[in-house]
Amino acid sequence: MMRFNTIRFKIGVLYTAILGVILIVYSCILYVTLQNTLYHDFDRNLAMKAQAIVNTIESYVDILGYDEPTLLFAFQKVLGVNAEHPYQKMTEKLEIMWLRNLDLLGVRTGYINLITAGGASVVHSPSLEPRLRTLFAQHLRNARREKICCDNVRIDQRLLRVVTMHTSYRGKQEYIIQLGDSLAPVLTMMQTRLRYRIIPIPAILLLGFFIGQVFAARILKPVSEITGTARRIASGDLSARVETSHVDAEMQDLVEAFNHMISRLETSFKYIVDFSSHVAHELKTPLAIIRGEAEIVLRKDRELKEYKRVVTVALEEAQRMLKIIEGLLLLARLDYRADDYKFESFDVVPFAQEIYEQSRILAAERNIVIHRTLPQEPVMIRGDKMHLRRAFFNLIDNALKFTPQHGRIEIAVRRLDKNAAITVSDTGRGIGEKDLPKIFNRFYRLSAAGPNASSGVGLGLSIVQSIVKMHHGVIEVKSTPGQGTTFTVLLPLV
Amino acid sequence: MKAILIVDDDHQIRGMYNRLLTSEGFKVVEASNAADANELLKQKRIDLILLDIKMPEIDGGSLYNIIKMFHGQVKVIVASVYPVEEQKRLIEDAHGYYDKAQGIEMLLSEIKGVIRGCTGQTPS
DSSP states (O other), X not given: OXXXXXXXXXXXXXXXXXXXXXXXXXXXXHHHHHHHHHHHHHHHHHHHHHHHHHHHHHHHHHHHOOOHHHHHHHHHHHTTOOOOOTTGGGGHHHHHHHHHHHHHTTTTTSEEEEEETTSOEEEEOTTOOHHHHHHHHTTHHHHHHSSEEEEEEEETTEEEEEEEEEEEXXXXXXXXXXXXXXXXXXXXXXXXXXXXXXXXXXXXXXXXXXXXXHHHHHHTHHHHHHHHHHHHHHTTOTTOOOOOTTOOHHHHHHHHHHHHHHHHHHHXXXXXXXXXXHHHHHHHHHHHHHHHHHHHHHSSOOOHHHHHHHHHHHHXXXXXXHHHHHHHHHHHHHHHOGGGOOOEEEEHHHHHHHHHHHHHHHHHHTTOEEEXXXXXXXXXXXXXXXXXXXXXXXXXXXXXXXXXXXXXXXXXXXXXXXXXXXXXXXXXXXXXXXXXXXXXXXXXXXXXXXXXXXXXXXXXXXXXXXXXXXXXXXXXEEEETTTEEEEEEEEEBO | OOEEEEEOSOHHHHHHHHHHHHHTXXXXXXXXXXXXXXXXXXXXXXXXXXXXSOOSSSOHHHHHXXXXXXXXXXXXXXXXXXXXXXXXHHSTTOSEEEEGGGOHHHHHHHHHHHHHTOOOOOOO
């Protein structure tokens, strides 16, 4: 189900990795920030407690008057250690007040050390065992530089945080107070936090992975649709197209281009099929004639002239088939191989004059007069002379075919907007309204008016139209039955 | 003597069938388009029509309908270069069908069959 070289998988992994990195970095930042805050608060708390103790010591000494024994007494009283002083009655109120605070501040259970300037521990709380005292003492040095600092002290499995405050009684006697507290609550909180943070992460990443895959699949849906459609087309169904309704913008272009390509292919295939069946169809009539005549003449003995006639017919029909095939091949090439054309810029006027000269001979044979109307200034177009010559001769050929004796044909060139307009008009029998739209179709022939008419194969005008299209031009026809026909070829001027 | 009308726009074909059928003892008339065919049907007695499908102006199919409507007693054999199955699709209930490329024996047997009165088609 899961293929590892798919875009879906790769996007899923990438997405998950990025998500994972962001989650981890973010969690680390939060963790560290929390830790800093907790420690900061913890330290402040320790400092406050230490300060409260210092204040109380000051109060004691203030009441009893300063001297070394009094200071010692104050130290002891503050820590809840039994002590004696001659005037201790004066401090009864203070003592009661302090006793209340003692428990509040956790002094009895806390780790408190009071040290004189000499460095010796004067009084300490009962819980401060010798090992701890030694550990605490390690931090005394720092206190001389900064007035107050906090450090971690590890003993056995416990982690304590110790504040070391360097202070003095009203400037007279310097001493140091060290107050330590267990970091257990902080540590527990951090651990819980960590657990709640870490545990969901794999689940989130897994979810992210699948969501990433879902999104990738959704985006890539047109790709699989195109693949499916391409397969359908390969197995023969050229009418298949990809739906473009719910498609993202980038895919839209791809899908439209794909559909367009298939349409063109469909048209081409249809063209080929039509063309092939056209060829087959058109060739069958000459073949029917050849076969028929041959079979008929062979049924019994005939005169020599009959055999000669049949052979002549066979020859004519063979030539007709050849014309059909050549005409069709030319059409196929005209439609699909534009590189056969060699375009050049030239003046239509002398070109038309040439055609006129050459047509006069053909027309004279049929007693038809050709006229020409050409402008004085040059009319420049861009085209392939050979192909255009063929096109215009086809038109003149048609004019000659359908114009009776003593009729008239005219070739004219003029400018019309941005085009060169070349017209071939005749006074022939014209084309009916119903036939007019069909005359450019392949193999379309008007009904025979005489032997000349059926020598055509019906491709002449198709070829003209193809050539004109290749020149980015247009061909138009106007006709009145009984009076004549005019073909107008419009080619862009350069 | 049976009269056969050949309707086809190709004059070589018309000439060829004319010669053949005349030598087989039929009376033959030709028409190159639907209008002429119609005229001949009105003026003369015709027993059988050899009808080409693809003709310019009015195509064979429309002419066939006219023949059926106004000259229902005339038998019609559809003749074309289309294959016979194709012809049957275009004109559904003619008396006979003929593929022009199949040679004259086929044509003769089809004509004789239709004149004798069978409406079946010759095996292709």
